[in-house]
Amino acid sequence: MIKVQREDFDVGAELAAMSRDRENVGAVASFMGLVRDVAGPGELSAMTLEHYPGMTERQLQRLEAEALARWPLDRVLIIHRHGRLLPGDRIVLCAATASHREAAFEACAFLMDWLKTKAPFWKREEIDGKSSWVAARQDDEDAAARWQTDEQSG
Amino acid sequence: MKVLYFAWRRDRVGLSEECVEPPVDVATVGELIAWLAQRSPGHGEAFADPAIVRCAINQDYAKADARFSAGDEVAFFPPVTGG
Numbered sequence: 030m031i032k033v034q035r036e037d038f039d040v041g042a043e044l045a046a047m048s049r050d051r052e053n054v055g056a057v058a059s060f061m062g063l064v065r066d067v068a069g070p071g072e073l074s075a076m077t078l079e080h081y082p083g084m085t086e087r088q089l090q091r092l093e094a095e096a097l098a099r100w101p102l103d104r105v106l107i108i109h110r111h112g113r114l115l116p117g118d119r120i121v122l123c124a125a126t127a128s129h130r131e132a133a134f135e136a137c138a139f140l141m142d143w144l145k146t147k148a149p150f151w152k153r154e155e156i157d158g159k160s161s162w163v164a165a166r167q168d169d170e171d172a173a174a175r176w177q178t179d180e181q182s183g
Numbered sequence: 184m185k186v187l188y189f190a191w192r193r194d195r196v197g198l199s200e201e202c203v204e205p206p207v208d209v210a211t212v213g214e215l216i217a218w219l220a221q222r223s224p225g226h227g228e229a230f231a232d233p234a235i236v237r238c239a240i241n242q243d244y245a246k247a248d249a250r251f252s253a254g255d256e257v258a259f260f261p262p263v264t265g266g
Binding site: 062078079080081083084087088109120121141144145146147148149150151152153162163164165166169 | 187189190191235239242243244258260261262263264265266
């Protein structure tokens, strides 16, 4: 399931819903990303996430389908927020359920690595009244590259 | 055709979207970038470094050699930074 939304989400309720009435599920792995305070104490800092409505949902659905095809999973959940967020706010939740933990852990790592390089979101940081766009990181590209299959390279 | 701009690429161009009619010999994403870059100083700045231009045709990623057609929605944006 994919959710792209401005509002916050209830992590406990979302994770509980994933395994409700699913007796074959023995593992729920999840990752949650939060806004870090990059400014330091005393300086107001905020982050605004812009996205490309339509393409975001399309790319996240593709990501969900790819995870379900690669691992023996029961369900996948991706929730990503947009709009203006403050330090400590939740940005993203990825979760995967499976019979066993290996598939759930791996799928969760895959979802985050691909999301970071493929989902059309852009962060703008506000520090001390000035706002600037966050630059993309090569580390994220490298992390996503490890999931590349032969047919996708080139 | 409709062209969309996001994040700092939109700030440089000064528009979030525009309708353009490129000449017939502009058929690929790479050619469109070169043509759009001539439209204004802001466009020129937005497309100054083609290596960091990301493009989508009808909401799917497209590389510089991808071809587009007249009714397509083409979007240009910087490398993504979500998550």
